[in-house]
Amino acid sequence: QQPVQSPQAVILREGEDAVINCSSSKALYSVHWYRQKHGEAPVFLMILLKGGEQKGHEKISASFNEKKQQSSLYLTASQLSYSGTYFCGTGLQGAQKLVFGQGTRLTINP
């Protein structure tokens, strides 16, 4: 079953923070985050595994709440380059076969 992402779209000014949520009704083994710019292929951001630690680098980080089967992606002090559509992909029995959410479109304005 497809995970649900929220919000569907968000518009920010450069320097503001954003949180994108991903929720599943099934017990998850892994949550993956990808970013896709218009007309391009998705690009891997990070993965969170069951029992693993919160991931992140610089201003983009993510958490995984195993009890709620939810993951959140945090973008702090957003930059223009952060614009794009963010997808979460959830793995049930392993981390290779994923079911992706419908995406969250993030627009960063100057």
Add this chain to the structure above:
Amino acid sequence: NAGVTQTPKFRVLKTGQSMTLLCAQDMNHEYMYWYRQDPGMGLRLIHYSVGEGTTAKGEVPDGYNVSRLKKQNFLLGLESAAPSQTSVYFCASTPPSSYEQYFGPGTRLTVT
């Protein structure tokens, strides 16, 4: 390394025609995937392969067939194209020691 490449980039088919999409990777990856992407639907897995000679069904396999005769290539076939198969098709691959999926540039297919 060219990474993951897809052929062709664009294609227009008439209903009932057949075609094959080619995905090639030069990174010696074990896992390969075919997705379709439709507006508002995200990426949906069609078929995938965990190694040469093996394939498995994903979420939306109906109307598609695949083959992985060589480790570096993963072919997606449409035997009788339908307008509902109009979409952007992405191929991806993953090395066995990693979970990161490397995506190809996509193929935009229109079925009229």
